[in-house]
Amino acid sequence: MFNMPVMNEQVHEYAIVTKALNREFKVRLKAEGLLASVRNFFSPASKTVNAVNDLELQINRGDIVGFLGPNGAGKTTTLKMLSGLLVPTSGSIEVLGYTPFNRDHAFLKSISLVMGQKQNLWWDLPPVETFAIHRQIYGLTDAEYKSRIDELIAMLEIADCLETQTRKLSLGQRMRCELAVSLLHQPQILFLDEPTIGLDIIMQKKIRSFLLDYHRRFNPTILLTSHYMDDVAALAQRVIVIDHGNKVYDGHLTDLTNKLHPEKIISVLLNDGEFVCKLEDGCRLIHHEGQHYRFMVSRNRVPELAARLYATGNIADLTIEDPPLEDLIGQLFTPDSQSR
Amino acid sequence: MAMFKADGKFAVLIAYFKIILTYRAMMLIHAIRLLLLPLVLASAWLSIEKTASNPYSDSDYLLYYLLVPVIMNLTDSRVVFKFSQAVKDGSLNRELLKPFPPLMSYLLESLANNALQLLYLVPFTLVFWLFVRDRVLLGHLKPSLLLFFVVAIIIGTLARLVVSGSIALLSFWIEDVTTLNLILNGGIWALLGGMIVPVATFPENIRHIAELLPYRYMLSFPIEIFSGRLSNSEIYIGFATATFWIILFAIIMHIIWKSGLKTYTAYGG
Ligand SMILES: Nc1ncnc2c1ncn2[C@@H]1O[C@H](COP(=O)(O)OP(=O)(O)OP(=O)(O)O)[C@@H](O)[C@H]1O
């Protein structure tokens, strides 16, 4: 008996398709004690939260898609449904032709979900032992295992933490080992839920460039959530923004940033004295505290303005940055922009 | 090695052996816990005046409580605690994402734990036995009896596992199943399984009820076989009764699992 659905024999244009996907949570009002638990078992007192609302997704094979939204938007819930952990309340999901919640082994062998740093790693064992267990579970041959593990160890630079008990590893080491375990079976789809959370800038960059490199070599479909603008900017060509379970944007990241925020922020720290330049069109002061100033500047005027600031000779420090992703996303959720 | 399919079960079992061995102190504490109560109960039963209707002699009581810790351990499964924790903290997620039977991991952990616990329990039991050796009669032991004994332990382990498993799976709905477990699988088991009072010494009508319920087969039954007090037909009836309960609870587990997964909200992340 093959467990493969008939659908799977066709070559799928899309890696992921969802139609009118909904997920509600009944949030149970907590019951105290056994008696109340038993009563609650038969007639639960609860309220309903709509975590995901009529979500329509079509994601091409081999794409990297950034999944954005404020806290509680429904990103993680969506990933859990796509990976088969959660059953949808209604609507349909097809991932590589499978219905995720059926959890066919062939399906599970072709995906990976990375959610936090101790999802897959055995806490009490060194990573190398988790690798060996995964090798058995996913039925890799010696040759496959050897070449893949060597490659991942080199790419992720984890040779020195393989023999250390996982609980003793640093966050960054653990995250990289976690990625290695999750990629050992070479999934066709990789779901990443905030893969760089809690990591320092250097480590974030390492993870990002690893993911790009890995994608270039093996071309998996990657769906990633992150709160860091840089992650999304570096990795995803396409972003999907959701808020309160509703999709509010789907398209190129550059279109989104240009449309929503045709400006950058210039932060300046003066050596001494006050700022004397007069503010012109396309430049406004958004923050001022002592010697520290922050300006919002039109993108096209940034180079010129920065040069002029340096020319004053009174600059101790100057940085140019994109507005925080949260601000950007926040704009999508104001009533007037939603009517678009 | 052609017969052995390397699908990860063996690797997971070995992993649990390794982990449990790093927690040796915990095992010792657990061993003491397992040994203490039977020791107290044995001395209580030895010190009281036996009534005429009591079929157990001092020798019977000694043998019974010598074996209780070992059997208790073999059929003791921590799945309830482990599983309810996994549902609460979302670590069940990781089991659900692997191409591996999701409950297998809990089963193998329990198995590894019980097996390793024997490293403490067997020597302790032998030492106790040395002390009371001339008061315990073992002359009746023969190979067929030992075979029945082993089969009864396996059946008892399975019975305990499916009953515990069914309670564990209620974690999908009930936040704290440990209380329920304490009553159904702890209290009732201790009373009707023969922990406090050996089932064979129950009053006639209560004994009949106990023989119909699954609890006796998780503790008293293997020891009754070992002590040579059961006829072959009594043994077969016991096996049949226990098998009935195992099948029933396995079906119950399957049903609870299927509907439980639909209510599972996969915490974490
Ligand atoms: N297991 C659960 N039980 C009840 N409610 C839940 C559960 N999981 C999520 N929710 C609710 O569903 C909504 C969406 O949550 P989700 O975790 O998907 O958000 P998110 O977009 O991942 O947020 P974040 O950026 O904070 O991770 C929230 O209102 C949350 O409270």
Ligand SMILES: [Mg+2]
């Ligand atoms: Mg989330």
